[in-house]
Amino acid sequence: MTPKPLLHRDDPEAAPLVGNIKVTRDDWLNIGLDVLIRDGEERVKVLALAEAMGVSRSSFYWYFKSRQDLLDALLTRWEETNTAGLIAQAAAPAERITGAVLNIFRCIANPALFNTALDFAVRDWARRSDAVLARMRDGDAARVAALTEMFARYGCGEREAVTRAKVLYYMQLGYDMAEPEESHDYRLEMTPEYLKVFTGQAPTADELAEFSDYSRQFWQDLSR
Incomplete structure (x- = not known):
């Protein structure tokens, strides 16, 4: 079983986030990879990922231009x-x-x-x-x-x-x-x-x- 990705905000060794930021770009990538592995790329949806992390969908656009941008980044991570x-x-x-x-x-x-x-x-x-x-x-x-x-x-x-x-x-x-x-x-x-x-x-x-x-x-x- 693939372990649930650890979010930056849940990592005791991570540096504290600044201001209203609750998750990082790596958090989006890690949870996207988790869904890709478990359910396939069709289930990698911005709203679903945001809900899974307990953050607003709008925060996605601090790091990615679009869902396709995220998918491209997942391939690059691979x-x-x-x-x-x-x-x-x-x-x-x-x-x-x-x-x-x-x-x-x-x-x-x-x-x-x-x-x-x-x-x-x-x-x-x-x-x-x-x-x-x-x-x-x-x-x-x-x-x-x-x-x-x-x-x-x-x-x-x-x-x-x-x-x-x-x-x-x-x-x-x-x-x-x-x-x-x-x-x-x-x-x-x-x-x-x-x-x-x-x-x-x-x-x-x-x-x-x-x-x-x-x-x-x-x-x-x-x-x-």
């Missing part, structure tokens, strides 16, 4: 979160290709790097919008290109690199969409086997231990 997150992980340093792929697996563990539910919501949206479809395809191409470059850095030839990149990327999308009922321990147990398939190499014990420690902290957070 690009800045998911596409940028995966590209950054693909470029992260690692001594071996197995460690590089484990950097990609961090996207699966940490929703701050890659929000899977948001990715599915945008893909569903793209079926009804040519403009969104074009941005989705651009994002997919950028992600595959980053993964291709990652494999190339570790000695794969051009065709091998792009093939391994596509296998890794599209397999993970399909895997997440299938939502298999697997425990975190089982996934960790299978990780060495997946790495052998994706890279042709076995991971080191240190690589697995580091990834296990990293992923467990997010698994525990989601289980609370």
Whole structure:
């Protein structure tokens, strides 16, 4: 279940708002993302979002010109979160290709790097919008290109690199969409086997231990 977005006014660590302002632009974006993920873009309505936050509809126009402006901003947030997150992980340093792929697996563990539910919501949206479809395809191409470059850095030839990149990327999308009922321990147990398939190499014990420690902290957070 997607957690309810925390509003700026409810965040004890946020700086106080000035004057009559009760919510920020990020608040509008966060609750818009929540509705997009849960109900689809057709339910992202200015009045409904304002009522959910307990503010006037007019305050929306301090931050956005129109509903379409908000929808465009939601797509930009998706690009800045998911596409940028995966590209950054693909470029992260690692001594071996197995460690590089484990950097990609961090996207699966940490929703701050890659929000899977948001990715599915945008893909569903793209079926009804040519403009969104074009941005989705651009994002997919950028992600595959980053993964291709990652494999190339570790000695794969051009065709091998792009093939391994596509296998890794599209397999993970399909895997997440299938939502298999697997425990975190089982996934960790299978990780060495997946790495052998994706890279042709076995991971080191240190690589697995580091990834296990990293992923467990997010698994525990989601289980609370």
